[in-house]
Amino acid sequence: MNFGVFYAPFHPTGQDPTLALEYDLRRVEALDEYGFDEAWFGEHHSGGYEIIGSPEIFIAAAAQRTLHIKLGTGVVSLPYHHPWLLADRLVLLDHLTRGRLIFGAGPGALPTDAAILGIDPVEQRRMMAESLEAILALFTEDGPVTRRTDWFEMNEARLQLRPYSWPHPEVAVAAMVSPSGPRLAGLHGASLLSLSMSALADGFAAIGRAWGVVEEEAAKAGRPAPDRASWRVLGAMHLAETKEQAIADCAYGLPEFGAYFGGGAGFVPLAQQVDGEPRSRHEYAAAYAESDSVVIGTPDDAIAHIEMLLDQSGGFGTFLMLGHDWASPERTLNSYRLFAQYVLPHFKGRLSAPRASHEWATGKREELFGRAGEAIGNAIKSHAAEQERS
Numbered sequence: 422m423n424f425g426v427f428y429a430p431f432h433p434t435g436q437d438p439t440l441a442l443e444y445d446l447r448r449v450e451a452l453d454e455y456g457f458d459e460a461w462f463g464e465h466h467s468g469g470y471e472i473i474g475s476p477e478i479f480i481a482a483a484a485q486r487t488l489h490i491k492l493g494t495g496v497v498s499l500p501y502h503h504p505w506l507l508a509d510r511l512v513l514l515d516h517l518t519r520g521r522l523i524f525g526a527g528p529g530a531l532p533t534d535a536a537i538l539g540i541d542p543v544e545q546r547r548m549m550a551e552s553l554e555a556i557l558a559l560f561t562e563d564g565p566v567t568r569r570t571d572w573f574e575m576n577e578a579r580l581q582l583r584p585y586s587w588p589h590p591e592v593a594v595a596a597m598v599s600p601s602g603p604r605l606a607g608l609h610g611a612s613l614l615s616l617s618m619s620a621l622a623d624g625f626a627a628i629g630r631a632w633g634v635v636e637e638e639a640a641k642a643g644r645p646a647p648d649r650a651s652w653r654v655l656g657a658m659h660l661a662e663t664k665e666q667a668i669a670d671c672a673y674g675l676p677e678f679g680a681y682f683g684g685g686a687g688f689v690p691l692a693q694q695v696d697g698e699p700r701s702r703h704e705y706a707a708a709y710a711e712s713d714s715v716v717i718g719t720p721d722d723a724i725a726h727i728e729m730l731l732d733q734s735g736g737f738g739t740f741l742m743l744g745h746d747w748a749s750p751e752r753t754l755n756s757y758r759l760f761a762q763y764v765l766p767h768f769k770g771r772l773s774a775p776r777a778s779h780e781w782a783t784g785k786r787e788e789l790f791g792r793a794g795e796a797i798g799n800a801i802k803s804h805a806a807e808q809e810r811s
Contacts, residue, residue, distance in 0.1 A: 423458035426452055427461040523590060615653065628730060658756075
């Protein structure tokens, strides 16, 4: 399995935005140092919490400060952009990152963004499908691409640069509640980016149903289904040395997160509802920790939660943690460190070989260590005898 963090990001109002963005960059540096595989950055233009307006620009900055980690647009809202210009920017970024770019695409999650742009939310998924088809054509076709819709026009368009990645950067389609994301993933053979974070949800938000839609649409399109290893699933967690410490950590900023858009993140299903107000900050965090859809606890709790998601889904390739401001910067980085130290190697199979080697050596202790001790004793006696003769 692979692991990463998905940053909308969430920064409650009242923080200096320059320092908040710098904090996001420093978090990505830490993830790269700790051995995480991916980091994703969203596109939002209103609401005051999710303050990255261009994931492409942010990725360009993050790429200069990291060495190995892949960097994804999480996601570009396709109806907000002309597809030719967007494809051109993505190819440039693919070159600048030397192939570390992942192109995450979505219809746009915030109704406030769409309203400002004069886009009817009912049309966004149709517009996304039209844009994605055009972008993939630009990525893959040698000849000019012509498309005409009611919202964009391309006349003999082509990219003046071919992508650095072959045949193009990985494409991942976002899915929250509706089946439109899994349908597009199956139609185009793209990766699936499941962002609902609702392991117990019904309908198409349920993790157990999403991949079935991908396979059905791939079959209709006459193509093999994408590999499940390309499927990414988002979850929310904060880790500490004990569950009590994790709850205390989250008293720092979890109430503000829960209050985004008036509670429960409004339209976007990224926050749990906590009833029974008013509560102290610590009581709020403790109540939030009782949800089956989040982990506020230890690395062992995180391992159990991910294993539950694997069982419910039938298997996926990458687990993404939601990037949030639940805890202080210091305790958030500590959470990432604990995840990297204990959770990541558990699923990557890095623990079995050292453990087996240690158990083998322990089992051979009497047989081999005794002889080694005898050899040392003989060497000491031989040295003493030589000194006596001299």
